[in-house]
Amino acid sequence: MRKVILDVDTGSDDAIAIMTAVLNPELDVLGICTVNGNRSIDNTTENTLRVVEHIGAKVPVHRGCALPMVVSLTKGRRECVPFAGQKDKKEDVHGDFMPLPAATIHCEKEDAVSWTVRTLMESEGDISLIAVGPLTNVAMALRIQPEIANKIDKIYIMGGGWHEQNITPAAEFNFWIDPEAAKIVMNSGVDIVLVPLDATHAGAISIHVAEELAQCDAPAAQLAAKLIAKRLDGYNNWQPMKDMTTVPIHDALAVCAAINMDVLEDVHFVNVDVDCSGGVCDGQSVCDMEAKDKAAQPNVHVALNANRELFEKMLLEALTKKI
Numbered sequence: 001m002r003k004v005i006l007d008v009d010t011g012s013d014d015a016i017a018i019m020t021a022v023l024n025p026e027l028d029v030l031g032i033c034t035v036n037g038n039r040s041i042d043n044t045t046e047n048t049l050r051v052v053e054h055i056g057a058k059v060p061v062h063r064g065c066a067l068p069m070v071v072s073l074t075k076g077r078r079e080c081v082p083f084a085g086q087k088d089k090k091e092d093v094h095g096d097f098m099p100l101p102a103a104t105i106h107c108e109k110e111d112a113v114s115w116t117v118r119t120l121m122e123s124e125g126d127i128s129l130i131a132v133g134p135l136t137n138v139a140m141a142l143r144i145q146p147e148i149a150n151k152i153d154k155i156y157i158m159g160g161g162w163h164e165q166n167i168t169p170a171a172e173f174n175f176w177i178d179p180e181a182a183k184i185v186m187n188s189g190v191d192i193v194l195v196p197l198d199a200t201h202a203g204a205i206s207i208h209v210a211e212e213l214a215q216c217d218a219p220a221a222q223l224a225a226k227l228i229a230k231r232l233d234g235y236n237n238w239q240p241m242k243d244m245t246t247v248p249i250h251d252a253l254a255v256c257a258a259i260n261m262d263v264l265e266d267v268h269f270v271n272v273d274v275d276c277s278g279g280v281c282d283g284q285s286v287c288d289m290e291a292k293d294k295a296a297q298p299n300v301h302v303a304l305n306a307n308r309e310l311f312e313k314m315l316l317e318a319l320t321k322k323i
Contacts, residue, residue, distance in 0.1 A: 001028040003126055004258060005116060007064070008251070009037025009133030009174075010047035011094030012227040017132055017251035018048065019220040020314070022057045023321045026259050030119060030127065031060045033112035037133040037177055038094050041066040044133070049103035055220050056323040061105075064112030064137040068178035077278050093234030099226060116141045120151040127151070130258050131185075132158040132251035134174050139181035142188050154191045158254040160272070160285030162304060164197035166239065168283065170275070172197050176283030179276035186272050192300045194272060195254040196285065199264060203253050203306030204246035205315065207232055213319055220319045249315070253306060256314045263310050264303035271296035 004027050008014040021027050032052065034045040045063045052059055072078050108115065116137065120127060129152060131138050138155070141148055159174040159182060167173040175182040186192070210228035213221040232247040241247065256263045268289060273296070275284040287302055 011038035062112035161197035171283035265305035
């Protein structure tokens with residue numbers, strides 16, 4: 001079993017990612033860290049607890065950073081956090097809370113950043129991170145204890161985009177929420193696999209997956225079926241895919257990559273930087289696919305495509321299990 005730490009801002013695709021990771025026998029989820037992003041830290045933490053309790057998992061949840069590192073300090077740089085740029089909340093694919101009862105379990109006393117640093121420093125360098133929200137927790141951990149860079153086996157990140165963007169004409173949501181954090185992580189020297197929008201859109205799953213999950217009585221399958229259907233409605237209203245019977249489950253693809261890299265295709269080892277200048281390209285992931293900057297060394301494995309058939313198979317295998 002591969003030891004992993006999940007870092008999430010739990011909305012609908014994070015919830016599916018959590019369940020996929022916890023229910024896959026190849027992953028040992030040591031803990032789940034929450035961060036501000038899709039919703040406030042109160043909501044993302046509550047949503048995470050609801051999902052963990054719903055599937056009967058015994059995985060500790062640690063509450064993380066409530067705000068980005070610096071982006072919200074400059075007046076006018078963001079209208080608000082995290083909903084700036086979202087014109088109509090009715091189109092949102094997440095909702096404020098998971099469609100589950102309020103959690104009766106609680107998060108751990110130790111905050112996410114401190115726990116991550118301690119856990120990595122006490123490890124043998126055999127823990128990977130799967131970060132599928134803004135990278136604030138991970139960047140703060142690297143700032144507090146830079147030595148953890150040598151203790152992280154690999155970081156799988158859902159974030160950024162080369163040709164695809166979603167929150168602005170230049171940026172993907174997770175990187176846009178905390179560009180400074182994304183830049184710190186990209187330049188950390190850790191072995192990074194980046195799963196950007198290009199790959200998640202290419203791997204958009206069919207609504208038939210939700211229909212198949214709905215036929216299974218496993219708690220994860222039932223919840224995932226509802227969330228996928230909600231995401232499909234949201235995307236068809238907000239950001240229609242070329243095939244409107246498909247929808248991306250961004251964060252779960254990063255989890256599946258940590259299980260089997262064959263789910264990613266067209267992977268390039270290139271230099272990736274992040275614009276945090278505050279201008280119109282704020283939060284843009286700059287992927288130097290043609291090595292135009294001769295002084296910039298490759299630092300990130302970037303996937304531009306995905307194996308949809310394998311992705312759907314992995315989701316069905318995990319989400320139909322019970323604990």
